[in-house]
Amino acid sequence: MRIAVPNKGRLHDPTIDLLERAGLHVVDGADRKLYADTVDPDVSLLFARAADIPEYVADGAADLGITGFDQVSEAGVEVEDLLDLGFGQCRLVLAAPEEDDTIETPYDLEGRTVATEFPRITENYFEERNIPVDIAEVTGATELTPHVDMADAIVDITSTGTTLRMNRLGIIDEVLKSSVRLFARPDVVGEEKVDQIRMALNSVLTADGKRYLMMNAPEDRLDRIREVIPGMGGPTVMDIAGTDKVAVHAVVDERDIFETINRVKQEGASDVLVTEIERLVE
CATH class of the missing domain: 3.40.190.10 (Periplasmic binding protein-like II)
Structure with a gap:
């Protein structure tokens, strides 16, 4: 599976950074090269001008492409828009x-x-x-x-x-x-590797702006603590052996962290820990 990516300009670094964060680490670097392998033996990169990437995908030189929607619209080729990558607006x-x-x-x-x-x-x-x-x-x-x-x-x-x-x-x-999008040649849409790449990139985008919140809490205060934790569904709750406390884990928007910590502390939570999330698969 070959992905065409911008070889230079304002789209190059954000694209490579996103691929790296998604786990598709470039093996030999990207400077002054046409092709590069990734840690996935089934995925390689093709470096091209952003304006040429739609044609590379449509003509079969690459299976997927990362470039601006404006470039695809100008090229007028038949490709599938799989994912908005959220940069290059x-x-x-x-x-x-x-x-x-x-x-x-x-x-x-x-x-x-x-x-x-x-x-x-x-x-x-x-x-x-x-x-x-x-x-x-x-x-x-x-x-x-x-x-x-x-x-x-x-x-x-x-x-x-x-x-x-x-x-x-x-x-x-x-x-x-x-904005910059992930595009695919129509005949490869639905292939397992394409779905894996799309999911890997989307997991990074989903994790942006999210934090993983962990704390210990008195079991009799659990309902109150549940009420004050915003986030993706209800928190995960686990018993702590030999105590009357439970461990509470939740994914929370970064903008809500400050207020949430103060509120759970007021409800008796302790040992509160906040960590970054690199990838989040929904």
């Missing part, structure tokens, strides 16, 4: 010069030129609204094109909007929301 937006008061809606661009690195997405966006425009495909510095008379507006990626503001561009509309 961004938006593809339509923007125009702030000083141009003739462009307030997408319909004001009829017959005009829009520059973008995402011609397929841009074409679909305007076709869905029946707005004829000329699309100028560029390979970088998209935000400069309206200021050098190459385009009247742009469709470009933004995370915070800072670059657009620096270039005096105002957002007219949101074209697409994107």
